[in-house]
Amino acid sequence: MSDKTVFYTAAICPYAQRADIAFREIGLELEKVEIDLSNKPSWYKDINPETKVPALSIQGKNIAESLVLIELANDLKPEVGLLPADPVKRAQIRFAIEYFSSKVSSAWYGFLRDFKKENLQKYSDALDAAYARLNDLLLEQAPTGPYFLGTQFSLADIAIAPFYLRQEATHKLLLNGFQPESLNKYPRVKEWLEGISSRPSVKESYPGDEFINENFKKRWGLSSL
Numbered sequence: 001m002s003d004k005t006v007f008y009t010a011a012i013c014p015y016a017q018r019a020d021i022a023f024r025e026i027g028l029e030l031e032k033v034e035i036d037l038s039n040k041p042s043w044y045k046d047i048n049p050e051t052k053v054p055a056l057s058i059q060g061k062n063i064a065e066s067l068v069l070i071e072l073a074n075d076l077k078p079e080v081g082l083l084p085a086d087p088v089k090r091a092q093i094r095f096a097i098e099y100f101s102s103k104v105s106s107a108w109y110g111f112l113r114d115f116k117k118e119n120l121q122k123y124s125d126a127l128d129a130a131y132a133r134l135n136d137l138l139l140e141q142a143p144t145g146p147y148f149l150g151t152q153f154s155l156a157d158i159a160i161a162p163f164y165l166r167q168e169a170t171h172k173l174l175l176n177g178f179q180p181e182s183l184n185k186y187p188r189v190k191e192w193l194e195g196i197s198s199r200p201s202v203k204e205s206y207p208g209d210e211f212i213n214e215n216f217k218k219r220w221g222l223s224s225l
């Protein structure tokens with residue numbers, strides 16, 4: 001097995017973008033291989049038997065799963081500070097990642113699966129409830145952002161940004177710029193979501209709203225509401 005570091009990714013995939021951001025943040029030198037998810041090469045199962053992206057070949061080993069890979073990025077270069085040393089803060093970061101995924105992203109996926117105007121209010125209510133809680137979590141860390149911890153960019157921002165960007169893309173292009181009420185109610189949440197969206201590693205690893213929407217429209221058969 002070669003000692004080359006190879007990152008297997010796909011532009012559409014938010015999980016893969018998590019790893020991409022983390023590798024950029026630590027300045028990991030790697031070769032990038034784009035996997036066509038609609039026509040996966042047969043050799044890819046030797047890299048990741050689950051045949052999902054992201055995966056990384058490093059030091060002759062193959063590692064998969066986005067949350068494992070962003071933790072690996074932190075472990076390779078702890079001095080960058082993507083995860084602070086304090087065990088309680090580390091737990092709070094991991095909790096925020098899990099919370100966003102189970103409350104915000106799952107409400108969004110649920111809405112996409114049954115994409116109708118009459119479901120918008122329920123979706124909006126779910127976002128408002130989640131952002132109220134996230135506001136508390138953010139204020140517990142720091143009174144201002146732009147990041148989850150305040151000024152230090154961390155794994156919480158890395159794990160959440162790719163999902164937020166894709167959600168926003170659908171809000172802008174398929175929901176006529178819809179925004180949940182809570183974003184105006186909680187300036188710390190708004191500042192945080194803007195802060196993570198404009199981080200260079202996040203912007204540079206994002207393929208753009210149009211690309212995401214075209215792909216979603218094809219995959220989910222969506223059109224603007």
Ligand SMILES: N[C@@H](CCC(=O)N[C@@H](CS)C(=O)NCC(=O)O)C(=O)O
Binds near residue numbers: 013051052066
């Ligand atoms: N739990 C995995 C999820 C990765 C995942 O679902 N990747 C999707 C693309 S976004 C994939 O590779 N799908 C291909 C397939 O399921 O065949 C992670 O966090 O890395």
